[in-house]
Amino acid sequence: MPALVAFNRRWAIGSDDFALSGVVPLLIRLVWFIVVAVIFTEHIASHNHFEKCNAERITYTYFSGFFTIMILTIIFEILIIYVSSRGTIIDTHPRRHIPRLLYSRLFLYIFEILLSILGIVTVSRNWNTDKLNCDNDVMSLMLAVVVLSWSGLLVNLITIFIKFDPLGHIREKEKRKLHKRLRRKSSVRSVFNVETPKALWERRCRTMCCNENAGEAFADVSSIFAQVFEEHDVVASDILAGLTLIRKEHKLLKMQGCMPKSSQSHFPKLTKPSQLVTDVLPRAVHYLQYAISSYGYLFYLFDNIACGICKLCRYKDCICCCYEDENCAGYNTAVVKETNGLTDDEIVYITYQNKIYEIPFFVAVDHKHKSIVISLRGTLSVEDALTDANADSALMIVDNQRMYAHKGILIVSQNVKIILDREKIIEKAYEIAESNDYELVVTGHSLGGGAAAILTILLKPDWPDIKCFSFACPGGLVSSVAVQYSRSFITTVILGSDLISRMSLESLEDIKGQLIKAVMETDQSKCSLLSQGCLSGMCGTDTYDTYGYDEMMLTVNDNQNLECQPNATSSSYQHLYDCDDNTIDETTGLTAVDEGDNGEGDNREGDNDEEDGDHAKNRQLFLPGQILWIKKISEGIERNSCCGKRQYVATWAKHEDFSSILVKPSMVTDHVPYNLMNAIHLIINDNRESHQQV
Structure with a gap:
């Protein structure tokens, strides 16, 4: 940071990125040089094999040029690594000679290409399948060197293509x-x-x-x-180094009972649900199985590597091969049946259509739990990722209330609702159930969880008793009015530090600001930061981060007046909970600034946001409904241990708990649905054992 400027253009790489990335090529080149030198001196030159070659002069010239270029290349790569490791991320002056070294390295590439061409010509002219014009050892060694040289050049060409910035020509x-x-x-x-x-x-x-x-x-x-x-002149390695710095900041703040400062200052204020968490978890894990099964056979085989295929092939749907059906509908339908114990008659509708703003989903009748289940699939394709990325807010009007929602997921939910209404799918499901006492439940994970929540809100006027279990849905999903509207029928379940459930446009902007600030202020080199990040992330868990932390957070929840002591490290952060004296409306549970979002009785149609006159803060998006947070605690684990037994606790959480992204390795693994399911099972089993002991 800033990006490297060479050949009169910007590149998607920093001048300090060669310190680490150049080590592996240097070691490979050293080994390559030593092996070729040993073979050449011990088995060829010492036995005068060149005398048997018709192109003795050319062959000797080739190997002489090869050793010369290799020595010069090794020297230049060592210089590039050394110069690249100097300075800090911002202080690029000690690395000002990197472009000149790269120019010199380019000339060596040119000579290496010419030498490789000479090697190809020499081998082709002196290689005969019937009779070798040169000694077999000479031509074999030359052929190996030529192949390796062209392979290295191809790798470098691919690297240049990846690091090429299409906008780099801008002066x-x-x-x-x-x-x-x-x-x-x-x-x-x-x-x-x-x-x-x-x-x-x-x-x-x-x-x-x-x-x-x-x-x-x-x-x-x-x-x-x-x-x-x-917006900023940064490269990928700058982001990784910045995240390493932010993680250190977050660890220190956790020990103080603090969280990173959020640009959001007003949050939905909901009363704590009267229902016990232990009563919700069994139902939640049951409908999580429906959400996971909608991912299809790939997820199922990942969790059932040993005998997954055998289980699926018990169903006649699997006779249909993937070569005949690009969506592998037979295998996917078999997963739905196997996972949820359903029969053909109990699956009312299933579709695998997957386009932008269209996701696969199915509707089934669950006689055991007396419910009609609508399960929507999460992100599993590029089209789904683009739907997730369309994170701006869009207007929706439900029960004469003006609400905002994630634009991409709102369109997905509207498309699903169109299919449900057009095909009368819910009505058909109740006909199969032969009872109106069955509960209508919508569920999904990730993108599917967000679509399930918004779809539930859209269906609420027509189906008043509808319920929703949304698992690990995106953090910026619905506005505060929609949160208040859905508080009694949507349960959002989040595991630990799940990145997706904390991600919104506001939190992305916050983490970007923290990242730029951390990179600007650090006096460490990028090489050392990335090395620390790799070492700390090898275990893939945050065992040493969570030790004693969750107990501290539970204490902080009961003492909202606790203030963090400002210091040089945490001066840009604030306490986990804002202590502003906001007036809360007793009837809505929203702060005074959020109350203006309610717009009740306003029947204006359309989504012309410029005419709405709403402030940007009223369009801020949050997690839907009540939030059930599965938090990690540690049992007998040393702070620097990589392994240990995990324990979890479930608690009702506040929306401000998820206003900031927590940088840690588990922020990715906590989004995996099987990890969420295992955590819920552990809590249920622990509760069962404790009751048995009592």
Whole structure:
């Protein structure tokens, strides 16, 4: 940071990225050089094999040139690694000679290419399958060297292609003008009017997803991507180093009972549910199985590696091979039956249609639990990822209340509702159930969890007794009015530090600000930061992070007046809970600033946001309904231990608990549905054992 400027253009790599990335190629080249030198001196030169070669001079010239270029290349790579390791992320002056070293290295590449061409010509002219014009050992060694040389050149060419910045031709003066325009934007929610980055990201989206009919979706997603990723002159390694620094900050704040500061200052205020957590968990884990089964056979085989295929092949649906059906509908339907114990008659409707704003889902009758289940699949394709990325807010009106929701997921939910209404699927399900006492339950995980929550809100006027279990849904999903509206029929279940459930446009902007601030202030080199990050993340868990932390957080929940002591490290952060004296309306449970979002009795249709007159804060998006938080605690684990037994506790949480992204390795693994299911099972089993002991 900033990015490397060489050959009069910007590259997607920093001048300090060669310190680590150049070590492996250097070691490979050293081993390669030593092996070839040993073979050449011991088995060829010492036995005068060149005298048997018709092209003795050319062959000797080739190997002499090879050793010379290898020695020079090793020297230059050592110099590049040394210079690249100097300075800090921001202080690039000690690395100012990196472009010149790269220019010199380029000349060696040119000579290496010419030498490789000479090697190919020599081998082709002197290699005869019947009779070798040169000694077999000489030609074999030369062929191996040529193949390895071209392989190395191909790897370097691929690396250059990856690090190529399509916008790198913009001059530094034009780049500064672009940054000034970007800084005038108050948030990533603003309309991005710089056409070049937007057009680039739109082209990338079209390349990843070959659907030319989704032009509006591509435009929306590319606008968000362009502003999020083009606002600062950073490269990927800067982000990784910054996340390492932020993780250190977060660990220190946890020990103080604090959380990173959020740009959101007002949150939905809901009363704590009267229902016990232990009563909710058995139902939650049951419908989580439905949500997982909607992912299909790949997820099922991942969890049942040994005998998954054998179990699925008991169903006649599996006779249909994937080669005949690109969606593997037979296997996917068999997973739904096997996981949930369903028969053909109990599956009312199932679809595997997957496009932008369209996700697979199924409707089934669960006689055992007397419920009609609508299960929506989570993110499993590029189209789903683009739907997730369209995270701006869009208007929806339910029961004459104006609400906002995640635009991409709202469109998905509306499309599912259209199918349900057009095909009368819910009505057919109740006909199969032969009872109106069956409960209508909507469930899903990740993208499916978000779509399930919004779909439940849309169906609420027609089906008043509907319920929803939303697992690990995106954090920026619905506005405060929708949260208040759904508090009695939507339960959101989150595991630990799940990244997706804490992700919103506001939290992304917060973490981006923290990252830039941490990188600007650190005096450590990127090499040392990335090394620390790799070592601390090898275990893939945060055992030493959570030791004693959850007990501390439970204490903090009961003492909201506790303030963090400001210091040099945490001066930019605040306490986990805001202590502002906001007036709360007794009837709605919302703060005074959120109350204006209610708009009850306003029947205006359309989504012309400019005419709404709502403030940006009233369009902030949160998790839906009541939140059930599965938190980690440790049992007998040393702080620096990589292994140990996990224990979990379930508690009702507040929406402000998920306003900030917590940087730790488990923020990714906590989103895996099987990890969530295992955690809930552990809590249920522990409760059962404790009751038996009593």
